[in-house]
Amino acid sequence: MKKKTSSIIWVLFYYSTLYSQVSTGEIPPSFSSKLKSKVKSEFLAKPDIARLLEEDAENDKSNRPYRVATMMDVEYCVSGSGSWDTLSTGERIWRLNIYSPDAQGLQLNYSNFKLPPGARLFVYNENKTFVRGAFTNQNNDTSGNFATEIVPGESCIVELALSPYTTEVPEFCITQVGYVYRGVDFFVPESSRLKASGACQVNINCSPEGDNWKDVKRAVARIYMNGYYCTGTLLNNTAQDFKNYFATAFHCIDGLTSSSSNWLFYFNYEHSTCSNTSTNITPNTITGATVKASTPINGGGDGALLLLNGTIPSTYKVYYAGWNRADSAVSGGACIHHPQGDRKKIATVRDKWYTSTWYGENDVIGAKNAHWYVVFAPTPNGHSVTEGGSSGSGIFGNDELFRGSLSGGNSSCDIPSGSNLFGKLSYNWDKYSSTPNQQYKVWLD
Numbered sequence: 124m125k126k127k128t129s130s131i132i133w134v135l136f137y138y139s140t141l142y143s144q145v146s147t148g149e150i151p152p153s154f155s156s157k158l159k160s161k162v163k164s165e166f167l168a169k170p171d172i173a174r175l176l177e178e179d180a181e182n183d184k185s186n187r188p189y190r191v192a193t194m195m196d197v198e199y200c201v202s203g204s205g206s207w208d209t210l211s212t213g214e215r216i217w218r219l220n221i222y223s224p225d226a227q228g229l230q231l232n233y234s235n236f237k238l239p240p241g242a243r244l245f246v247y248n249e250n251k252t253f254v255r256g257a258f259t260n261q262n263n264d265t266s267g268n269f270a271t272e273i274v275p276g277e278s279c280i281v282e283l284a285l286s287p288y289t290t291e292v293p294e295f296c297i298t299q300v301g302y303v304y305r306g307v308d309f310f311v312p313e314s315s316r317l318k319a320s321g322a323c324q325v326n327i328n329c330s331p332e333g334d335n336w337k338d339v340k341r342a343v344a345r346i347y348m349n350g351y352y353c354t355g356t357l358l359n360n361t362a363q364d365f366k367n368y369f370a371t372a373f374h375c376i377d378g379l380t381s382s383s384s385n386w387l388f389y390f391n392y393e394h395s396t397c398s399n400t401s402t403n404i405t406p407n408t409i410t411g412a413t414v415k416a417s418t419p420i421n422g423g424g425d426g427a428l429l430l431l432n433g434t435i436p437s438t439y440k441v442y443y444a445g446w447n448r449a450d451s452a453v454s455g456g457a458c459i460h461h462p463q464g465d466r467k468k469i470a471t472v473r474d475k476w477y478t479s480t481w482y483g484e485n486d487v488i489g490a491k492n493a494h495w496y497v498v499f500a501p502t503p504n505g506h507s508v509t510e511g512g513s514s515g516s517g518i519f520g521n522d523e524l525f526r527g528s529l530s531g532g533n534s535s536c537d538i539p540s541g542s543n544l545f546g547k548l549s550y551n552w553d554k555y556s557s558t559p560n561q562q563y564k565v566w567l568d
Contacts, residue, residue: 146255146256146257146258146262146408147243147256147257147259148257149243149245149256149257150254151245151247151254151256151257151282151284152210152214152216152282152284153208153216153218153282154251156210156216158208158216158218159208160206160207160208160218161206162205162206162218162219162220162280163204163205163206163218163219163220164219164220164221164222165197165199165204165219165220165221165222166222166223167195167197167221167222167223167300167302168223169223169224169225169226169302170193170195170302170304172225172304175190175193175304176304176305178190179305183511187351187374188348188351188352188353188374188375188511188512188514188515189306189351189352189353189463189464189510189511189512189514190350190351190352191303191304191305191306191350191351191352191464192228192230192273192301192302192303192304192350193301193302193304193350194232194299194300194301194302194349194350195223195299195300195301195302196298196299197297197298197299197300198296198297198298199219199221199296199297200294200295200296200297201217201283201292201293201294201295201296202292202294204219205217205218205219205281206218206219212287213286213287214284214285214286214287215284215285215287216282216283216284216285217282217283217284217285218280218281218282218283219280219281219297220249220278220279220280220281221278221279221280221281221297221300222277222278222279223277223300223302224277225277226276226277226302226303226304227275227276227303227304227305228273228274228275228276228301228303229273229274229276229277229278229279229300229301229302229303230270230271230272230273230274230300230301230303230347231246231270231271231279231281231297231299231300231301232268232269232270232297232298232299232300232301232349232382232385233268233269233270233271233295233296233297233298234267234268234295234296234298235267235294235295235296236262236263236264236267236268236269236293236295237260237263237267237293237295238258238259238260238262238263238293238295239260239289239291239293240260240289241285241286241288241289242259242260242283242284242285242286242289242293243256243257243258243259243283243284244256244257244258244259244262244271244281244282244283244284245257245258245281245282245283245284246271246274246279246280246281246282247274247279247280247282248274248275248276248278248279248280249276249278249280250276253274253275253276255271255272255274256282257284258271262410264384264410264411264432264433266384266411268384268385268411269295269384269385269410269411270385270386270387270410270411272347272387272389272408273301273303273347281297299349299385301349301350306319306352306463306464306512319462319463319464319465320462320463320465320468320510320512321462321508321510321535321536322505322536323505323506323507323508323536323539324462324465324468324505324507324508324510324536325397325468325469325470325471325502325504325505325506325507326393326394326396326397326398326399326466326467326468326469326504327340327393327394327459327466327467327468327469328393328394328395328396328397329397329469329502329503329504329505330397331502331503332457332469332471332502332503332504332507333469335521335523336457336459336469336519336523338442338523339442339444339459339519339523340393340442340459340467340469341390341391341440341441341442342356342357342358342441342442342443342444342517343355343356343357343390343459343460343461343467343516343517344356344357344369344388344389344390344392344409345388345389345392345406345461345464345467345512346371346375346386346387346388346389346515347386347387347389347464348375348376348379348382348383348386348387349379349382349385349386351375351379352461352463352464352511352512353371353372353375353512353514353515354371354460354461354512354513354514354515354516354529355369355370355371355375355388355429355515355516355517355528356369356370356371356444356459356516356517356525356528357369357390357431357441357442357443357444358370358428358443358444358446358525358567359443359444359445359446360566360567360568361567361568365434365443366430367409367430367431367434367435368415368428368429368430368566368567369388369412369428369429369430369431370426370427370428370429370515370517370525370528370548370563371427371429371514371515371528372420372425372426372427372514372515372528372529372530372546373417373418373419373420373423373425373426373427373546374420374425374514374530374531375427375514375515376414376417376427376429377419377420380414383411383412383413383414383429384410384411384412384432385410385411386410386411386412387408387409387410388408388409388410388412388431389406389407389408390406390407390408390409390435390439390441391404391405391406391407391439391440392404392406392461392466392467393466393467394466394467397504403466407436407438407439409431409432409433409435410432411431411432411433412429412430412431412432413429413430413432414427414428414429414560415428415429415430415560415565415566416428416551416559416560416561416562416563416565416566417560417561418490418546418550418551418555418556418561420481420483420487420489420530420546421483421487421488421489422488422489422490423489423490423493423546423550423551423555424489424490424493424494424546424547424550424551424554424555425481425489425493425494425528425530425546426527426528426546426548426550426551426563427515427528428551428563428566428567430566444517444519444523444524444525445523445524445525446524446525446526446548446567447520447522447524447525447526447548448526448548448549448552448563448564449549450478450547450549450550452475452476452477452478452495453475453476453520453521453522453526454472454474454475454476454521455471455472455474455520455521456471456472456476456497456518456519456520456521457469457470457471457472457518457519458470458472458497458499458507458509458513458516458517458518458519458529458543458545459516459517459519460509460512460513460516460529461512461513461516462508462509462510462511462512462513463510463511463512464512465512468507469507470499470507470508470509470543471499471500471502471507472497472498472499472500472518473497473498473499473500474498474500476495476496476497476518477495477496477497478492478494478495478496479492479494479495479496479544480492480493480494481493481494481530481544481546483530483531489530489546490550490554490555492550493546493547493550493551493554494527494530494544494545494546494547494550495518495526495527495544495545495547496542496543496544497518497543497545498534498540498541498542498543499534499539499540499543501539506536506539508534508535508536508538508539508541508543509529509531509532509534509543510535513529514529514530514531515528515529516528516529517529517545518545525548526545526547526548526549527545527546527547527548527551528545528546528548529543529544529545529546530544530545530546531543531544532544548563551563552564
């Protein structure tokens, strides 16, 4: 619904009614059955954590997404790994335990993933306190790739259940294991939870900071891309047809696009109240995306527009954010983000926005005047800033319209009045190039 004389597309006050079965929320059949076979284990040696943290110390200073895991190549296939059992009902159960010492969590990528009707896949931790699934043939993608989210702890069990009427045995393989070594403080018990992000950060459900953003916050998701965290925003388009266009930063996906069918998007990943010890809302995930348009950070506006795979279930209650592509500065507004992959936070803009140019390390210079420069304000519950993992998050005016994605800056809890630069939607719209894969306008309008 776009006025001919305006560059605004207004927010759509509704969410998708299209349904796709992302997971069924069932309990694995092995939990209520006594199986004869002991689950077989695959051992993965612990990576060199000191070397990874040394690399991170350098990467965190530069314009790279926030890394929490290292990906290890494996080949654990149904036909050659794990163990089988048959229940009295005729249901067949395949299980595999993957173990790697001292891991804070394990995340799995799959290939040749094609579940037949009647097949259900689960992943869970050893003490069965964290369960995801069932995943079914509704999760099949034409790429044959799939990913399951991080399972906390050093052991992850994969369970495949086949109904008595399912004659086809899927031959998928687990091809990568993400060894998570930092950034998962949210997995510790509620009574002793530490904050993964800085102490100054303000939760999205704090009042008054989050009061005016209850709709827009549902457009924001954390992205996990083969070991890296970023943030992004689900956007509306002028056709208002519920296409799942999702804006983030180019530097988040640079070098990772070959794995886009395995990327995980976490919606509604937040605390239920203002407190970091409040109940965690269980997030809703979507797997996979394709890159529709992008402009580089070096010489461009650092933008990436994705299309999420499949449809988003109505139960997720996501929000398609409106946008404004005008190149005119405003005052106030907010950034909603996932610093260091932590639960959703909000940073409030203090004053007027300014036009700026990105100057990064190693002679990385953005297009002239292609960024918004903002400074965040102290608020009653803290002084939120952006951190690693916030990259790609949206900047919104007080009208709740999206105007750009975060490239970075020098703000921190120690430097709360530091810089924050967002690649302008007005630039990424059509200023970098005339080719469709480098213009947002081809897809959003």
